[in-house]
Amino acid sequence: MAQRVDTPLDVGGNRPWALGVPRDEQQAAQALFFEGNERLRESVFVEATRNYRRALRHWNHPAIHYNLALALMNLDQPIEVYKHLKAAVGHGPEPLDSGRYEHARSYNALLEKQLAWVDVKCDEEGAIVTLNGQSLFKAPGRYQAFIRPGVHSIVAFKDGYLPTEKRQPLMPGEKAELDLELYTEDEVIRYRRQWAAWIPWTVLGAGLAAAGGGGVLHWKANGSFRDFDSRIPPGGRQMTPELEGLRRTGSRLQAGAVGAYSLGGAAVVTGTVLLYLNRQRAYRINPAEQGPTMVIAPAVDAESKGVVGTVLF
Template identity: 30%
Template sequence: MHARITILLGLFCWFGQIAPVAAQEKLDLPDAKPKANAQGVTVVTQNIVLPTQTQNYEDVTPKAEAEKARALFTEANAKFEDRQLPEALELYQQAYAMWPHPRILFNMGVTMAMMSRPLEAANMFKIVLEFGPDPVEMHRYKEAQEKYLELMGTLSVLTMKCTQEGTKIYVDGGLLAMCPFQKSVTLTGGRHLVTANQDGYIPLSEDIFLPPGVVAEKSAQLNKFE
């Protein structure tokens, strides 16, 4: 099943100006309502919390680099308007590498959402929100909040906990961290594989199921070989 959500395609244009909001686009995203029970995890809540400001943006980019980034940014917007989304995203990424401005991240998030890449798009909006409203202006900040919540309705947050020193925890084959730690990771709703290992201990390999739109947690503890 899929849910159709509306993403307003309001892009930043030239810095200091805002491009008009384009026609609303309907995106096919996985249904945000849980259709199956969680497996292998404990659901803490079905309420996704908005990120809050954790840092201030300080523009230290040299003027010459910023001007090059502006040119790439403008070219990216033109590609986006022509619905050449992969090309637009690549240009936004090039611009951001020169000038790491939250406004560029905002447009990257919109583009990724249009490309049906909700996890990456949500991460872009998360960073925008963590810089607070000043770099992107309040009305765009509120749009970023709305987009983040819409996208997170199709995703899940998993908090892994481990106190066993030296144990390595992996999610879907990627190293999450070495214990002891408590760490949250955003994942697509659905099935995932949690593994853990440490010399002298019985390895762990467990399939889990995360319903979309939930915050869940899981603890890991290995047993020693006898």
């Protein structure tokens, strides 16, 4: 671990980092700074960070940021370490010394290779954007920050719109630029059928027509049998060619009616099943491939002056 800053904080000086800070606030910060140093020396890192954070509320001094970063290194908080080391070097080497200044720059350069960077933007008025379930901002807005490598879920949602989610594995040192757009159901939901809509109706119609034809044949067969019966007296009579013709005609028509009923019934059942199978099914489209895309690029380097973990409105 690099050597912590143990020297006093130059209370009452006129350095740039002291401008506008009342002397009593500087003294309160220095007292908490020394307490944090004691806890850091004893390796009580949680207490040390608590003292340093309290000190920063009194005085935003680079040395306090530096020692806080040293404590956070032992608590597995690399993003916080980066943020405070960035603040520590903001006024150059003077408030630290050249050795600690170079150590801070080198360590941040290493963190930039170990962390991933996200740049999330959404322009849909009123949309809520979340990262791994945690709210980032209410659109329109933008969020830029380092995050740990791994799979992250970024979601934008708003009443009346379908949620937009992007899940992407991020590797160390990679940069993700994400522009989230929201769409209504009408914009992205389409409906389709397995076959043309007319096919099941045609089968069903053919079945009904066949069944109707069977009814006509049945009616004619009954007519032939009634004519046959009307020509036979109660006492009976000998079969004549004319009577035989009526009987055969009735039988043929009756057989045709049964066949038409069977064919029509099967077609009606088939058409009904096809109508059910051919009902409209919803599916989601990607509107002209305009959906959010993840752009992977090298992370910003140690010389960049970007702001870490800020939300811009």
